[in-house]
Amino acid sequence: MPERDFDPNSLSISQPRSLTRLGLSAKLLILTTLFVMLAEVLIYLPSIANYRRNWLNDRLAAAQIAVLVLEGAPNDNLPEGSEERLLAGVGARAIAARVGGARRLLSLDAMPPEVAQTVDLRNLSRMGSIMEAVSTLLRPAHKLPIRVVGQAVGAADFVELVIDEAPLRQAMLKFSWNLLLISLLISALSAGMIYFALNWLIVTPIRRLAANVMEFENDPENPYRIIAPSDRVDEVGEAERALARMQATLASDLRAKKHLAELGLAVSKINHDLRNMLAAAQLMSDRLTETRDAKIRSFAPRLIATLDRAIEFCQATLAYGRAAEATPRLRDVVLRQLVAEQAELLGLSENGAVGFANQVPASLVASVDPDQMARVLSNLMRNAIRALDEGAEQDGRAPILTISGGLEGNELVLRVADNGPGVPARARQNLFQAFRGSVTPGGTGLGLAIAAELVRLHGGMIHLEPSELGAVFKVTLPGHDARA
Numbered sequence: 001m002p003e004r005d006f007d008p009n010s011l012s013i014s015q016p017r018s019l020t021r022l023g024l025s026a027k028l029l030i031l032t033t034l035f036v037m038l039a040e041v042l043i044y045l046p047s048i049a050n051y052r053r054n055w056l057n058d059r060l061a062a063a064q065i066a067v068l069v070l071e072g073a074p075n076d077n078l079p080e081g082s083e084e085r086l087l088a089g090v091g092a093r094a095i096a097a098r099v100g101g102a103r104r105l106l107s108l109d110a111m112p113p114e115v116a117q118t119v120d121l122r123n124l125s126r127m128g129s130i131m132e133a134v135s136t137l138l139r140p141a142h143k144l145p146i147r148v149v150g151q152a153v154g155a156a157d158f159v160e161l162v163i164d165e166a167p168l169r170q171a172m173l174k175f176s177w178n179l180l181l182i183s184l185l186i187s188a189l190s191a192g193m194i195y196f197a198l199n200w201l202i203v204t205p206i207r208r209l210a211a212n213v214m215e216f217e218n219d220p221e222n223p224y225r226i227i228a229p230s231d232r233v234d235e236v237g238e239a240e241r242a243l244a245r246m247q248a249t250l251a252s253d254l255r256a257k258k259h260l261a262e263l264g265l266a267v268s269k270i271n272h273d274l275r276n277m278l279a280a281a282q283l284m285s286d287r288l289t290e291t292r293d294a295k296i297r298s299f300a301p302r303l304i305a306t307l308d309r310a311i312e313f314c315q316a317t318l319a320y321g322r323a324a325e326a327t328p329r330l331r332d333v334v335l336r337q338l339v340a341e342q343a344e345l346l347g348l349s350e351n352g353a354v355g356f357a358n359q360v361p362a363s364l365v366a367s368v369d370p371d372q373m374a375r376v377l378s379n380l381m382r383n384a385i386r387a388l389d390e391g392a393e394q395d396g397r398a399p400i401l402t403i404s405g406g407l408e409g410n411e412l413v414l415r416v417a418d419n420g421p422g423v424p425a426r427a428r429q430n431l432f433q434a435f436r437g438s439v440t441p442g443g444t445g446l447g448l449a450i451a452a453e454l455v456r457l458h459g460g461m462i463h464l465e466p467s468e469l470g471a472v473f474k475v476t477l478p479g480h481d482a483r484a
Helices: 024-072 082-090 126-138 166-218 235-288 294-320 335-345 370-395 446-457
Strands: 094-099 102-107 117-120 146-151 156-163 331-334 355-359 365-368 400-408 411-418 461-465 471-478
Touching: 024 082, 024 094, 024 126, 024 146, 024 156, 024 166, 126 166, 166 235, 331 335, 331 370, 335 355, 335 370, 335 400, 365 370, 365 471, 370 400, 370 411, 370 446, 370 471, 446 461, 446 471
Parallel strands: 117 146, 355 400
Antiparallel strands: 094 102, 094 156, 146 156, 331 365, 400 411, 411 471, 461 471
């Protein structure tokens, strides 16, 4: 299958949205606030559990003081009204303590026969404390009192008291509300500071980069649209410097390509008229061969060859100046026959001034565009003939052009080889670039540039193979093996 051409107009590219619509700054502020609130939630759970434990411990501490007062009274009898004041100060319905195996009770009434929950602070784990604190907040307060048991000080073994749960829940809700207000304040301050810091360090420079890229997109050839990098030494600074280098290179290349395009258009116009003038000169030069002057007749062939080369150059320049080569129309072609046709058009034969050997197997068939592949072979063979003409003049070798081919793995390979002087080292770097990769002195390199472009359209590639003598151009195409 032929290589598909890339058409940038076929892509649907949406225009960039405004940078102010929920940009990086807004997203950063929202995420920072959420993360700080999440951290506050994680802090809140142990905080509320610790508050509940401390609230109960404070009641136990007050209960122990009441027990000490009871022990100090003669015959454990308190003055009238003191028992009520002690229980009211603790906020309990009853207080009990075990001292020396004896149970002491401080209560207005008998101990209630039933409690809703017993909280033993002596062996309450951290996770258990959190679970009980959350349970206290989420459910309504028990109608029945709760029993709280804690470690005592002094001679007492433990202290227990019976209290209502409603005051505990109200205290925890108040603590939670105060903590929420503090958390919101901390979140706002933290999010604001992080927002302004990151907005200054990251978001604002990125916005500057994005705005510059969009401005550069509208006028990439304008050197004033190139970003001026800051003195930052971090990643943002590196990105600014890299963008500046890329924009400078791209702007320079676009200006050069525009200049070359305008120059190519002018050259094409000149070539069109020049080709017509050279054709007329060629017709007149043909008459010089009929003159009786021997000296003129001797110069006439050289003049005709020079005019032919000039006309060929004009035609190649006009062909290269077209906007784009057509997509190949593939069909099965016997390559040996195609090579023979091009050799015949160029006047090549085994016994000619330039020897020719067609070593392409008769069974080698390729799925190619015959017209485009003929142009590829013609350009490569013409370059080889010119190189062989110069080589013959230099050292007197018998010039020969050889074309071979075959399948190598899944690829079809053609080699155009000559025993000429080879490709100069200065020409190898830009070998397939027009006006820069000429192999012969005075050439333009258009033939190789056109051949390389046509081979790429077929999904293949062309390159110069290393050789001890002459030049060997290797053309690689997608494989297609069939018997003729």
